[in-house]
Amino acid sequence: MGELLNYNSYGRKVEDLWFSPAELFRKMQGYQSPLDFYGEAPEFLALREGYAEDLRRAEEAPSIFENLNLRIYQLPDTAWSHRIVGAFSNLKARNHPEQAQVVMVEKSEKTQLVSVRAPKTHPVGADEICLQFEGGGRPAAAGIDELPTAKFEDFQQALVQRFCV
Template sequence: MHFDVFNGDADGILALVQLRLAQPMHSELITGVKRDISLVKRVDIDTATSVTVLDVSMEKNIEGLNALLAKGISVDYIDHHRPGDIPQAENLSVTIDIDPNTCTSLLVNERLNEQYVYWAIAAAYGDNMTASADTLVAKHGLSSKQAEQLKSFGIYINYNGYGRDVEDLHFAPDQLFKLLVQFDNPFDLINQPDSVYHQLAKAYQEDMAKAKASPVLFDSDILSVVELIDEPWSRRVSGVYGNELANQAPHKAHAVFTLNADDTYTVSLRAPLNNKQGAGDICAQFETGGGRAAAAGINNLPKDQLGKFIDVVAEYYR
């Protein structure tokens, strides 16, 4: 049996949409909310014959990956996060690029010779790879209206992936994948008045309105920190709101702190868009942190470490 393992955000879902449109295959789906990235260990090693892994860190999944490889199971691993030490095995195919201007869906797009490039563009916009998405828009002659529609769709799909658990989401990521993979072209969904595109658009706009009314904890020329309350809407919007803030003020870093039930913070950090580095290294200094150079997070930051976090960010980007 084949297993598809993928991140529940826009990049992971739309990478798999492209692959399964090009290479239809019955598979078991393993995914979760955006921050649920320790997914490979959930593959049933006794029934798996092959596995595709998309948009989850190899470094965070190395134990599960090694178990699959030791069993002789073929693994195709496509990702854009820091991989750590990559195992050397004949049954492992690796496509990893940690360039801050690429994402897993763009890597799949290259592999498929741009067969489903509109989905890749939506994913790149959703992952805040705006310049890369704009390049593909220009290459394929899309209008500004079409580009804006794909950008919105990618953002909405990405927004849907954030939450403490799947119950926070409007659509479970595996359910959303099954809806999207029925369409070769995202514009077919965009043009349907009652489609998932319009359902997510309405929910996104409602949640973002609440986020924009949230308090700013800290603001300087280097870093801005916004606090969101402990509610499902705030968990859904934390990542996409951070992206929007980054796009509005690309010269500085942005952090969205969402309160958790245990009185800690979930942190979503965006490096300055003009200097897309350091976010992962900064967050990795905290116990539950990690991520990419341009975007990273901390799952449970104690409140008394807020000052330390601000100091670390300020020192890095000074």
């Protein structure tokens, strides 16, 4: 349930979300417990279905770089890709614990949103990479709000140096 509520908070604007967080909170208050909301609310069913569809679309995205230690995905500038970027990054990290996972979402022709997950087998370095490009986060998971597209090669080189050497 927490993962779906978190998923519903990702988006460039509230209109990109399935429900505004305030609206979802009001709907939850009508239930005796959060578990009742999870099992009965049509809004939660819509979230589960939306999540599954967004994840299906993300899974179709090809990796733009891949080796034994690192995989980079590129998603388009769409509402679904902004909603699923965090969950997709976490899923890929769980499914490929030996690899660093990077998911990039186009924001414009000039910038990318970036989500970085260090390998689960050695969960450090994501923050160090992102800090070099005006991002931040934790050692295992970090991000960059606006990576200039012109800096992608430098970013990729930093990833390779950190995770592939």
